[in-house]
Every structure is written in C-alpha cells, then in structure tokens.
Amino acid sequence: MAAHKVILDESEMPTHWYNIVADMPNPPAPPMGPDGKPVGPEQMLQIFSMPILEQEMSAERWIAIPEPVREIYRLWRPSPLCRAERLEKALGTPAKIYYKNESVSPAGSHKPNSAVAQAYFNKQAGIKRMTTETGAGQWGSSLAFAAQMFEIELRIYMVKVSYEQKPFRRSMMQTWGAEVLASPTNLTQAGRNALARDPNNPGSLGLAISEAVEEAAGREDTKYGLGSVLNHVLLHQTVIGLEAKKQFEKINVYPDMIFAPCGGGSNFAGVAFPFFADKAAGKKVRLVAVEPSSCPTLTKGHYAYDYGDESGYTPIMLMYTLGHDFMPPSIHAGGLRYHGDSPLVSQLLKEGFIEALAVPQVATFAAGVQFARAEGIIPAPESNHAIRAVIDEALNCKKTGEPKVLFFNLSGHGHFDMASYDRYLAGKLEDYDYPEAEIAAALDRLPKLG
Numbered sequence: 001m002a003a004h005k006v007i008l009d010e011s012e013m014p015t016h017w018y019n020i021v022a023d024m025p026n027p028p029a030p031p032m033g034p035d036g037k038p039v040g041p042e043q044m045l046q047i048f049s050m051p052i053l054e055q056e057m058s059a060e061r062w063i064a065i066p067e068p069v070r071e072i073y074r075l076w077r078p079s080p081l082c083r084a085e086r087l088e089k090a091l092g093t094p095a096k097i098y099y100k101n102e103s104v105s106p107a108g109s110h111k112p113n114s115a116v117a118q119a120y121f122n123k124q125a126g127i128k129r130m131t132t133e134t135g136a137g138q139w140g141s142s143l144a145f146a147a148q149m150f151e152i153e154l155r156i157y158m159v160k161v162s163y164e165q166k167p168f169r170r171s172m173m174q175t176w177g178a179e180v181l182a183s184p185t186n187l188t189q190a191g192r193n194a195l196a197r198d199p200n201n202p203g204s205l206g207l208a209i210s211e212a213v214e215e216a217a218g219r220e221d222t223k224y225g226l227g228s229v230l231n232h233v234l235l236h237q238t239v240i241g242l243e244a245k246k247q248f249e250k251i252n253v254y255p256d257m258i259f260a261p262c263g264g265g266s267n268f269a270g271v272a273f274p275f276f277a278d279k280a281a282g283k284k285v286r287l288v289a290v291e292p293s294s295c296p297t298l299t300k301g302h303y304a305y306d307y308g309d310e311s312g313y314t315p316i317m318l319m320y321t322l323g324h325d326f327m328p329p330s331i332h333a334g335g336l337r338y339h340g341d342s343p344l345v346s347q348l349l350k351e352g353f354i355e356a357l358a359v360p361q362v363a364t365f366a367a368g369v370q371f372a373r374a375e376g377i378i379p380a381p382e383s384n385h386a387i388r389a390v391i392d393e394a395l396n397c398k399k400t401g402e403p404k405v406l407f408f409n410l411s412g413h414g415h416f417d418m419a420s421y422d423r424y425l426a427g428k429l430e431d432y433d434y435p436e437a438e439i440a441a442a443l444d445r446l447p448k449l450g
C-alpha cells in the first residue's frame with residue numbers, strides 16, 4: 001500500500017493566505033446598497049472592523065498570516081492529506097482518491113481557520129465583543145473557541161430549532177465561554193418582529209444573521225463575525241488548499257478533479273482557489289462544488305443581486321440565490337442550508353471556471369457510511385456531499401478505466417450528527433424534492449436595484 005498520510009512539518013505551514021481576486025479574469029462585482037450604488041466602507045464599518053474590511057476589499061495576491069494566528073493554527077495544523085486507498089479497493093476503481101482532513105480542528109471542521117483569524121483581527125482593532133449566528137452549531141463553536149483564544153466576549157444567536165435539537169453543540173460553545181441565545185430573541189427588533197408574527201417561530205439562519213448584525217451595528221464595542229460567503233472568510237480558508245498543494249508536491253501527484261461540499265462556499269474556496277491559479281496558467285484541473293438537491297443554489301438558483309440575510313440588513317450582493325426569504329427544507333446537512341452563495345464562487349461558476357453539481361440527501365449518507373466503513377472517520381453530513389460526488393466519479397473511472405486523481409475536502413467529522421446517521425441507518429431518512437414553486441415565489445421578492 002502507498003503511504004496513507006502526507007504530513008507537513010509545522011514550519012512548512014503557509015505564511016500567507018491566497019487572495020483569488022488578484023487572479024480573476026474579471027474584477028468581482030461590488031456589494032450594493034438598495035439605491036443601486038456600491039456601499040461605502042462607512043456602512044460596512046458599523047459591523048466589521050477595519051482590518052477585516054481591508055481584507056474584504058483587497059486585491060493583493062498574498063496576505064500575511066500573523067504569527068499569533070499561526071500559533072493557534074499550530075494546535076492542529078498542518079492538517080494531513082490522506083490517500084483513501086481502502087475506499088479505492090472497496091470500489092474497485094483505478095482512480096486514486098485523496099482527502100484533506102479538516103476534521104482534526106478543535107471544533108471538528110474547517111471553520112476555525114477563519115474564526116481564529118477574525119477573532120485575532122478584531123482584537124487587534126480594539127474590539128471587546130463579537131456577535132454571530134449559528135445554525136447547526138459548527139460556526140458558533142468555531143468562533144467560541146477562537147474568541148476564547150483571544151479573550152473576546154462572544155454572543156451567539158443560535159437558530160431555535162437547532163438550540164433545542166443540538167444541545168451538545170450548545171454546551172461546546174458554552175464550554176469555550178460563549179453566551180448562546182435561542183433565536184429569535186426579544187433583544188433585537190428583527191427578533192421581536194419575528195416573534196410578533198409567530199410566537200413559536202423556529203428561527204432560521206437568515207433571521208439569526210439579522211439579529212447578530214443588528215446588535216453589532218448598534219454597539220461601538222461590538223463587531224459581527226460571519227462564517228462563510230464573504231471574501232475575507234474565503235481568503236482565510238485558503239490555508240487548506242495551500243497546504244494541500246505542498247503535500248501533493250511532496251508525493252509528486254497532481255489532482256485531476258477537486259471536490260468540496262458547498263454551503264456558503266468557504267471550504268470549497270479554501271481547498272480549490274489555490275489550484276485556480278494553476279488552472280489560470282493552463283493546468284487542467286476541474287473544481288467541483290457539491291450542494292444538496294433540496295437547496296440547489298448554484299445549480300438552480302438565479303444569478304442576481306440579493307440580500308445575505310432574511311430581514312435585508314446586509315448589502316445586496318451579486319450571487320447565485322434562491323431568494324433571501326426562501327426557507328430551505330430542514331435537511332440534515334445544516335451547514336449547507338443557505339439561500340445564497342459566495343459572490344466569488346458564484347462569479348467563477350457564472351464565468352465557467354468552476355463546476356457545480358447537486359446530490360440528494362439519502363445518497364450522501366450512503367456515501368458517508370461507505371467512507372466510514374473503509375477509512376474509519378465518520379464524516380459530517382455536509383462532507384458526505386463531496387464524498388458522494390467522488391464515489392460517483394470513481395465508479396465512472398471504473399467503467400472507463402481512467403486512473404484519475406480525485407481530491408476532496410473532508411470538511412468535518414460527524415460526531416455531533418449521529419442522530420441523522422441514526423435516521424439513515426433506520427431507513428427513515430428522506431429525500432426532499434427541489435421546492436420549485438417556493439423558490440420561484442422567493443425569486444419574485446428579490447430586491448429591485450435603483
């Protein structure tokens with residue numbers, strides 16, 4: 001058997017993040033106000049600190065990773081690049097399958113890569129408190145860990161259904177010292193409006209974002225942290241792909257196709273963007289974002305300006321969207337239930353540089369179980385989307401005899417998602433149809449420019 005892991009020394013960890021904006025053939029479309037004019041930094045400064053905003057708007061190719069951030073990264077980074085040879089054997093495929101294991105972070109996913117950076121830069125800017133939202137709890141727990149590392153107070157608006165259904169993610173956040181509230185709350189106007197409409201409102205990610213943003217905008221000492229979608233978050237995640245490139249170099253292998261699950265686009269960008277530079281220079285590498293067929297933003301959404309949150313507090317961004325008030329079915333991959341997608345990922349898809357595909361829920365769990373039985377690690381339901389696509393491609397290679405190199409991001413482990421695995425194993429998991437009528441209705445409510 002080939003070596004299973006490629007490990008980098010801590011001293012080989014990247015010193016800079018990669019900013020794809022420097023290499024994009026067309027500049028990214030700016031975020032806009034409802035008046036149809038690009039939003040100025042003043043508006044954004046209400047919720048983001050200056051260093052974060054500078055990164056958000058930067059076109060510099062390389063941005064230094066400060067030493068205090070690298071020090072925290074070293075608690076688990078560099079993460080291993082692994083060869084899934086036992087899975088290859090089980091599939092009987094000539095394809096070679098590799099994955100980057102991001103489940104080794106304290107929170108169990110890729111999300112701390114940005115959380116640590118955000119906490120650090122806010123601390124640098126003199127910020128004492130942060131707010132954020134969380135759905136399934138992955139982002140909340142990542143920022144709770146990061147805020148603790150840099151002694152920042154953190155309040156987390158957690159979507160009420162998840163607060164009730166995922167008590168252990170909540171205790172994780174509390175263990176790291178964060179305050180966790182079930183959203184909607186009566187502390188914000190957005191929350192009070194939602195509760196007035198429906199006292200039993202189960203909450204949604206878009207609504208929790210509205211609450212966290214509203215609080216940050218109203219307090220001088222408080223800024224907001226977002227776990228995906230925005231340019232600076234994607235930037236921080238590129239540490240994944242930069243490490244992977246070094247690891248592939250060490251074994252003299254180069255991937256033919258790269259897969260990642262796609263919710264807001266940050267782990268896809270993190271693993272794929274550093275390879276985009278090679279692609280732009282003529283290398284043949286296919287970059288594939290994999291999403292749920294029940295929340296098919298990239299494959300069935302509109303490329304249009306839309307809000308990032310339900311109440312319309314955020315600037316409007318040009319992206320693939322299902323409509324800001326579209327309520328996705330409550331699938332088990334909570335991290336992939338977002339109506340929009342990163343503007344950078346969206347633009348690269350629109351311009352044909354990357355690909356997207358959608359897979360149904362039950363098949364993703366089948367892939368996750370197959371992976372766990374071959375490789376040991378039980379993947380997060382989000383990661384199962386990439387694994388499904390990889391297994392399908394590997395089976396395709398079995399038919400054609402092509403020994404393709406397939407590489408995916410194992411974005412997290414599934415230890416807090418065993419209730420979902422239970423449903424799958426009991427044969428009770430369902431596929432949700434693409435809610436065509438609901439999406440069409442939500443698209444009618446996209447903001448009108450000007």
Ligand SMILES: *Cc1c(COP(=O)(O)O)cnc(C)c1O
Pocket residue numbers: 109110111138139227228229261262263264265266267268335336380382383411412413
């Ligand atoms: C949040 C999450 C995702 C999806 O988020 P992106 O913004 O698309 O990266 C994927 N996998 C895991 C484990 C997550 O927690």
